[in-house]
Amino acid sequence: MASLTPQVSTQVTTQVTPGTVPARGGGRPRRPRVWRGVVLLLAAVYFLVPLIASFVFTVKAPGRGFSLDAYGQIFSAEGFGGSLLLSLGLGLATIALVLLLTLPAVVAVRLGAPRLRPVLEVVCTLPLVVPPITFVAGISTVLRWGPDYLASTPFYQTIIALQNPGFPVVLVLAYVVLALPFAYRSLDAGLGAIDVRTLTEAARNLGASWPHVLLRVIIPNMRSAMASASFLTLALVLGEFTIARLLSFETFPNWIYRISGSQAQVSVAVSVFSLLITWLLLLALSSAGARQRSGS
Amino acid sequence: MRDSRTRSKGRWAAAPLLVFAVIVFGVPMLVLLGGTFTKEGTLSTANLTESLQGAYLTALVGSVKISALVAVLGGVLGTFLAQAVVTSRFRALREAVLTASGVLANFGGVPLAFAWIATLGNSGVVTTTLGLGQHGWNLYNFWGLTLVYLYFSIPLQVLTVVPALDGLRPQWREAAQNNGASTWQFWRYVGIPVLTPALLGGVVLLFGGAFSAYATAQAMVGSTVPLVTLKIADALTGNVLIGHENVALALSLDMIVVAGLVMAVYLPLQRRSARWLR
Numbered sequence: 001m002a003s004l005t006p007q008v009s010t011q012v013t014t015q016v017t018p019g020t021v022p023a024r025g026g027g028r029p030r031r032p033r034v035w036r037g038v039v040l041l042l043a044a045v046y047f048l049v050p051l052i053a054s055f056v057f058t059v060k061a062p063g064r065g066f067s068l069d070a071y072g073q074i075f076s077a078e079g080f081g082g083s084l085l086l087s088l089g090l091g092l093a094t095i096a097l098v099l100l101l102t103l104p105a106v107v108a109v110r111l112g113a114p115r116l117r118p119v120l121e122v123v124c125t126l127p128l129v130v131p132p133i134t135f136v137a138g139i140s141t142v143l144r145w146g147p148d149y150l151a152s153t154p155f156y157q158t159i160i161a162l163q164n165p166g167f168p169v170v171l172v173l174a175y176v177v178l179a180l181p182f183a184y185r186s187l188d189a190g191l192g193a194i195d196v197r198t199l200t201e202a203a204r205n206l207g208a209s210w211p212h213v214l215l216r217v218i219i220p221n222m223r224s225a226m227a228s229a230s231f232l233t234l235a236l237v238l239g240e241f242t243i244a245r246l247l248s249f250e251t252f253p254n255w256i257y258r259i260s261g262s263q264a265q266v267s268v269a270v271s272v273f274s275l276l277i278t279w280l281l282l283l284a285l286s287s288a289g290a291r292q293r294s295g296s
Numbered sequence: 297m298r299d300s301r302t303r304s305k306g307r308w309a310a311a312p313l314l315v316f317a318v319i320v321f322g323v324p325m326l327v328l329l330g331g332t333f334t335k336e337g338t339l340s341t342a343n344l345t346e347s348l349q350g351a352y353l354t355a356l357v358g359s360v361k362i363s364a365l366v367a368v369l370g371g372v373l374g375t376f377l378a379q380a381v382v383t384s385r386f387r388a389l390r391e392a393v394l395t396a397s398g399v400l401a402n403f404g405g406v407p408l409a410f411a412w413i414a415t416l417g418n419s420g421v422v423t424t425t426l427g428l429g430q431h432g433w434n435l436y437n438f439w440g441l442t443l444v445y446l447y448f449s450i451p452l453q454v455l456t457v458v459p460a461l462d463g464l465r466p467q468w469r470e471a472a473q474n475n476g477a478s479t480w481q482f483w484r485y486v487g488i489p490v491l492t493p494a495l496l497g498g499v500v501l502l503f504g505g506a507f508s509a510y511a512t513a514q515a516m517v518g519s520t521v522p523l524v525t526l527k528i529a530d531a532l533t534g535n536v537l538i539g540h541e542n543v544a545l546a547l548s549l550d551m552i553v554v555a556g557l558v559m560a561v562y563l564p565l566q567r568r569s570a571r572w573l574r
Contacts, residue, residue, distance in 0.1 A: 039380040040389075043450075047400065050411045050447065053421040057414035060421070101313040108309035116310050123317045129559050130325070131508030133525045134548035137532055138324025141331055141545065173320045180317070241405045241511035242525075246532055253406045257515055260410060268414045271407035279399045 051275070058269040070269040077266055083255035089167060090251065091237035094175040095230045098183045101176070102229070106187045107218060110196055124184035127177050136243045139174060143247075168249045175237050182236070183229040190225020191218075231285045235278055331545040347546035352527060356550055359507055359524040362438060366445045367503035371495060373446070374453025374502075381454070382461040394458065397451035404448050404505075409515035412444045436517045444516065445506045452505065453498045460494030500562040504555055524551055 058070045074080060109117045127135075143159060162170040196218065203213045219226070241253040250258070256274075260267035335342045346352065381393045415422050416435045423429055434440065464487060472482040488495075510525040519526055524547055530536070531544035 036380040039376050043377050050415040053415035054411040056421045101316055105310040105313040129555050131551055133510050133528050134551050137528060137544050137548040138328040140532055141327045142324050177321045235402055239405045246529060257406050268410045271410040274407045275403055278402055282398050
């Protein structure tokens with residue numbers, strides 16, 4: 001349809017103003033293509049030059065020409081493995097918790113409690129309005145209260161445990177809040193694409209219990225939505241800097257930031273590397289979506 | 297399905313999420329609010345007043361300025377790019393640009409700053425190749441930061457407006473042309489009005505993204521560009537006078553109010569867009 005339209009409109013122009021067409025010499029149909037070419041060219045320059053330049057920066061050793069040393073040094077750099085593992089662990093824990101919380105809520109709102117939908121919408125939109133840095137300002141104030149007011153209560157131990165540097169649970173909690181909007185949207189969209197009510201009623205009539213319905217009927221039908229929620233969450237956690245830095249935990253982005261002072265080339269190499277990881281994650285995401293579409 | 301048992305069960309299943317949100321999101325926000333209006337143990341608006349004066353006010357205004365500039369520039373440029381892609385006859389180009397936009401819109405934070413430093417920083421590849429340093433080029437200022445913020449803002453705008461541009465039916469254009477409308481008239485009286493909510497929605501998103509950006513600014517300019525996020529981080533890490541710690545909370549509240557106001561402009565508009573674009 002879209003590809004036919006330009007021809008149609010050219011014809012119309014010819015009929016309406018027959019006298020002017022020869023004078024323009026067919027310039028009118030071609031003009032849109034010129035601006036389109038200019039726009040696309042400028043965009044290509046703007047978006048590709050930094051990527052190419054970053055790569056050149058990492059492989060151009062002063063006085064030695066081409067070398068991939070910087071990429072080799074990533075893996076041997078101090079703190080690389082630890083911070084990457086920490087970020088991946090936080091990512092997995094966040095995915096598990098966000099799915100565990102959001103999925104039952106989304107199903108419940110669709111099936112049994114539609115009046116809760118506005119509440120859920122608000123709860124899952126607020127984290128988008130509130131900038132992460134203000135969120136962490138609140139969190140760090142709460143955590144500072146620990147020693148000040150709660151020293152003699154059991155809450156104090158909880159607050160200490162939340163900030164265990166080996167695995168800071170407080171970051172998982174904060175990241176779940178940040179991931180809620182994305183998880184909610186993709187799960188809600190995934191649920192909208194299947195006929196939940198019929199599926200659930202059929203399963204219930206056949207004697208399935210509610211947990212059974214959720215685990216064996218709804219979840220298998222939502223695989224692609226859950227995958228997309230998980231990928232978005234993982235990308236978010238792997239790139240999150242603000243909260244981890246202000247609570248002083250060395251996650252992967254914080255490690256990149258720390259080494260940039262002493263090893264500029266390595267830090268740019270990791271940046272290029274992390275862009276590639278995001279790219280792969282999103283490609284996996286879109287191909288999973290495409291498979292789902294062709295399957296249904 | 298509609299018996300009361302199912303309903304009560306339904307509410308019960310949504311409860312963990314709501315309880316979680318109240319505790320993990322609600323408590324820090326309440327503390328933020330409480331801390332803003334407390335100074336040395338007593339109720340006062342001193343923090344709020346201080347956060348709207350001197351260097352803090354400069355930072356807040358600086359953040360609003362750069363976010364507004366990025367939102368408008370990114371909105372316009374992103375829309376042109378989206379239109380170029382939507383009207384293109386090459387299916388592959390469209391797919392490629394949309395996938396790339398998905399990736400680049402998420403390419404923020406520290407890695408983005410380093411990629412640009414490697415490109416146009418003082419010893420960046422493009423800077424040294426073209427000898428920009430001698431012409432007074434400097435990436436570490438307001439305009440440099442704008443250039444970098446646009447790198448994730450333009451793709452975000454593309455992702456936001458492509459569905460709206462797809463919803464602009466060819467028949468409307470043909471109808472306008474049959475009635476003798478010029479291209480300009482078509483856009484002025486049909487295209488832009490239908491697209492306005494989507495465009496503004498994108499601009500609001502871009503504003504929010506640039507306004508709350510911290511990692512890129514911290515990694516790139518440190519504190520040479522006054523931004524409210526950098527000031528909050530400074531104050532939180534103890535870089536303030538004793539007794540003024542709560543200014544960070546007051547600044548945070550200022551930020552939330554600004555972001556909330558911008559969102560409030562957008563919500564009524566979004567309702568209007570649903571009427572035409574479905």
